[in-house]
Amino acid sequence: MNSSTTDHLIRYSKIILMAYISFFGLMVMFSNFTDYAANYEYVGHVLSMDTTRENSNLSYRAITSPILHHRIYWVIITLEVISTTFCLLGTFHLYQNINASSEVFHEAKKFAIIGLLVAIFIYYVVLQVIGIEWFNMDESLTWNAKDWARNIVDFIVPVLIYVAIRIER
Template identity: 70%
Template sequence: MNTLTTERLIRYSKVILMAYISFFGLLVMIHNVTDYGSNYTYVAHVLSMDTTTNENLKYRAIDSPIVHHRIYWFIITMEVTYTVLCLIGTYQLYRHINSPAEVFHEAKKFSIMGILAAIFIYYVCLQTVGVEWFEMDTSQSWNAKDWARHIVDFIFPVMIYITLKLEH
């Protein structure tokens, strides 16, 4: 009978955490495709800066609906990319759950790439560009700063945990 050791539990926890991130990605992806209109409206308002408060920065606004659609499709593409990478990463970790430590460690590549892509979306695109350039945080109705921060607050520590070579 196999016993659950701490080492095995650590490996399983890495697979499970990656599955959580993959599941979140799938839900976001499905939502953005099946409810394109409401999320497009959000992107358009942020880019247009039509509900922000600092009039001195309105020159940064992008008012073109064509550009709004292209940026939104870029975001969707990045969400698909990170979700697929995380799903592959989850599968690779699970597939190598009983492999030697070096093999299991090398199986983390797709997970790391997926999490990096997710951090790009939620930290760089939303928290950095959305907040710092488009003043999203000053909007009462189109502000996803805290939502994005909560996502980064979960996935970044997971990336640190995944990358640590704790397996023997």
């Protein structure tokens, strides 16, 4: 394949976008491991619902156990590690198959797609659906990651579509 073709640029763009998301995942992991206490504090406040508007109808949803806060935070960290690992593997497999046939290149997308789906689960389902809808995170003036999570999802979803779609020849 001629390296100056549009098809080749499309393939490289998919690899580069996956590298961006992999880099983001590495930064999130680094932050969670090196600043565990600050990120744990965020999770604890959201789960405890202690900075949201007083609403006795919803207070039964709060999780106030520090043990559960740690366990839930570790589930989130584990999902972030899984997502980042799959995104890194996906980036590597795409790069490894940059000059392969369109069928082989398309099949090399598997790990990237899995990593992106796990990332959407973290930032959409966990933070936006559960964090906002169940724990009312959006009502907290201090511990609110609604916009941050939405911005991540707004980037990841189009990348998932772009990477998954079979436009390369």
